[in-house]
Amino acid sequence: MTWLLGPYFAAHAIVFAVLNRNPGFDAHAYWLAGQGDLVYSRAAGQTDAFLYSPAFAFVIRPLTVLDWPFFLATWVIIEAVLLVWLLKPLQLRWSIPLFLLCVPELVNANIFILLAACAVMGIGRPGYWAFPLLTKITSGVGLVWFAVRGEWRRVLQALGFTITVVAVSYILTPTEWHSWINFLATQSGGTQDGLFSFVLRCMLAACVVAWGAKKNWPWLIAPAMVIASPVFALPTLTLLVAIPRLSTAGSGGAK
Secondary structure (H helix, E strand, O other), rough: OOOHHHHHHHHHHHHHHHHHHHOOOOOOHHHHHHOOOOOOOOOOOOOOOOOHHHHHHHOOOOHHHHOOOHHHHHHHHHHHHHHHHHHOOOOHHHHHHHHOOOOHHHHHOOOOHHHHHHHHHOOOHHHHHHHHHHHOOOHHHHHHHHHHHHHHHHHHHHHHHHHHHHHHHHHHHHHHHHHHHHHHHHHHOOOOOOOHHHHHHHHHHHHHHHHHHHHHHHHHHHHHHHHHHOOOOOOHHHHHHHHHHHHOOOOOOOO
């Protein structure tokens, strides 16, 4: 089945992007934000809507000096390399069709593959959880793993690194941080399923991670991140590519 669906989804995503002339639909917003066009007036799903913290725009700013086509190519290459790494534990008969299933994410050039990689690396190096917390905030639900296991030092490491990044970024761009916080406050009910359902989803995601921590099943972090995603679309399922490496990860980190 994956060999049928993989090529279909890959071809459909590429043809759709070409016909609509919008490859890198999501990454274009990142490129504009990194260049200083950081506007929080567009809701999720709108063209060039930037939803993440100013820290994200600041970190990728060196990359945005590239012209748009080169920025997009670089972004896709980074995600493709990470995707190959995430799927490496699988046999080729599984990894190839799964890679093709993730082509819609590569075409849109969102950050789901980056989030999946952070989930894997964050098992051993909690600082990586700063990335989910400063982008798709509720995707940081993986921190529940450490809390349930009583690994409070790792929780503090993750939060400490995140706070440090926020502090440095705030000192440099305080106005942008005020705009983002106001955006989050005004868009709190802007999820597809409404605020109440979104809160329930986040609670369910936390329970899934907690169950995984009790059973020593780190792979459950990936579906929990899908459940807690603020906006759900087909590319959101790309987060599940973290499962192969999380399945072989212990409390000491990814293997």
